[in-house]
Amino acid sequence: MPDDEWRSAExxxxxxxxxxxxxxxxxxxxxxxxxHVQFIERHAPYHVRRLPSGGVVLxxxxxxxxxxxxxxxxxxxxxxx
Numbered sequence: 001m002p003d004d005e006w007r008s009a010e011x012x013x014x015x016x017x018x019x020x021x022x023x024x025x026x027x028x029x030x031x032x033x034x035x036h037v038q039f040i041e042r043h044a045p046y047h048v049r050r051l052p053s054g055g056v057v058l059x060x061x062x063x064x065x066x067x068x069x070x071x072x073x074x075x076x077x078x079x080x081x
Contacts, residue, residue: 005043040064048073
């Protein structure tokens with residue numbers, strides 16, 4: 001589940017998307033700044049699914065730090081040794 005910091009950012013992001021769809025002016029944003037990347041690494045949503053075959057699917061933003069997330073996913077799925 002997304003955390004509170006992500007939820008607060010999501011509200012404003014949805015407002016901006018709706019305003020853009022209504023014709024509001026847009027501009028290019030730098031999403032490669034260290035501050036943005038650190039936010040995504042800590043707060044990006046993710047999805048973990050166990051497949052009927054026994055495999056695991058882990059989906060998230062490409063900037064998300066995966067190793068701690070992978071360890072948490074294995075624990076949640078009961079796959080840890």
